[in-house]
Amino acid sequence: MSELTVTGLTVRFAGLTALDDVAFTVAPGSVHAVIGPNGAGKSTCFNVLSGVYKATEGSVRFDGTELTALRPDKIAALGVARTFQNIALSRNLTVESNLMLGRHRLTKAGFVAAGLRLPHACREDARHRARVREIARFVGVEEYLAAPVAGLSYGVQKRLELARALALEPRLLLLDEPVAGMNGAERVRMAEVIRRARADLGVSILLVEHDMGMVMRLADQVTVLNFGKRIASGPPDEVQRDPAVIRAYLGGAHTETGARTGTETGAPPGSQAGTEEEKA
Numbered sequence: 001m002s003e004l005t006v007t008g009l010t011v012r013f014a015g016l017t018a019l020d021d022v023a024f025t026v027a028p029g030s031v032h033a034v035i036g037p038n039g040a041g042k043s044t045c046f047n048v049l050s051g052v053y054k055a056t057e058g059s060v061r062f063d064g065t066e067l068t069a070l071r072p073d074k075i076a077a078l079g080v081a082r083t084f085q086n087i088a089l090s091r092n093l094t095v096e097s098n099l100m101l102g103r104h105r106l107t108k109a110g111f112v113a114a115g116l117r118l119p120h121a122c123r124e125d126a127r128h129r130a131r132v133r134e135i136a137r138f139v140g141v142e143e144y145l146a147a148p149v150a151g152l153s154y155g156v157q158k159r160l161e162l163a164r165a166l167a168l169e170p171r172l173l174l175l176d177e178p179v180a181g182m183n184g185a186e187r188v189r190m191a192e193v194i195r196r197a198r199a200d201l202g203v204s205i206l207l208v209e210h211d212m213g214m215v216m217r218l219a220d221q222v223t224v225l226n227f228g229k230r231i232a233s234g235p236p237d238e239v240q241r242d243p244a245v246i247r248a249y250l251g252g253a254h255t256e257t258g259a260r261t262g263t264e265t266g267a268p269p270g271s272q273a274g275t276e277e278e279k280a
């Protein structure tokens with residue numbers, strides 16, 4: 001059972017507690033959203049789950065394996081794939097090459113065998129290419145397979161990032177703001193791909209997203225963070241009505257993005273808390 005269980009997760013940077021004793025569980029085959037105002041600790045949480053940041057305290061178990069001591073590549077090898085808040089693709093490579101890189105851990109033929117174009121390596125390569133085409137079709141980027149990433153529209157690049165994560169054949173997908181900066185039509189399209197990833201591929205999904213409409217439509221369970229602490233959790237409609245959640249968002253709290261550090265910088269326009277929020 002590929003369940004993800006986070007308990008007592010605490011992350012401290014010099015003088016700042018980005019996550020404070022956070023706990024939640026992602027049930028197999030479910031969509032679990034992590035929401036909260038800017039700086040709440042959502043990306044930090046993702047960075048710990050994917051091995052980019054080390055937890056100060058606490059445990060992250062996936063399918064019975066403790067992840068907190070593992071390097072990012074080991075975590076990926078267990079079937080945990082992620083996308084980033086800001087696009088992280090190889091811009092000068094083609095769509096196909098980016099997706100083939102995503103399959104790296106699944107490639108058995110060694111570097112030398114592939115380089116010498118030995119028959120078994122060629123057969124394996126053809127198999128991977130065929131699967132890459134399927135995945136590209138699944139997210140709707142098949143027509144761009146031969147195109148370099150740099151020239152593609154933002155919406156296509158975001159879907160490609162998701163495709164690259166899927167190329168790993170993951171059991172758990174970590175999506176950090178998959179529709180940030182997208183227009184309405186692109187958002188609808190992305191939401192549909194995410195829904196099908198769960199329904200058709202059976203992947204569990206942990207979703208960080210500011211677009212409340214999308215969270216309400218896609219998520220089975222929601223965990224709300226504010227200043228690193230979990231302030232609410234439950235089904236989306238319940239969480240949406242929770243007074244502590246409403247207060248956290250209305251407070252507008254802490255949007256001093258200038259103070260942010262690390263690789264994940266300010267959220268793109270349109271992704272700010274409340275943009276698409278149903279202020280009921």
Ligand SMILES: Nc1ncnc2c1ncn2[C@@H]1O[C@H](COP(=O)(O)OP(=O)(O)OP(=O)(O)O)[C@@H](O)[C@H]1O
Pocket residue numbers: 013014016018036037038039040041042043044045085259260261262263264266267
């Ligand atoms: N590498 C780091 N070093 C120091 N502080 C960090 C680092 N990464 C994040 N932080 C701080 O931890 C806090 C949580 O940041 P995080 O990026 O996790 O927030 P977030 O919920 O993803 O916000 P947003 O919605 O704006 O993406 C912030 O105060 C941030 O400045």
Ligand SMILES: [Mg+2]
Pocket residue numbers: 042043044085264
């Ligand atoms: Mg973030």
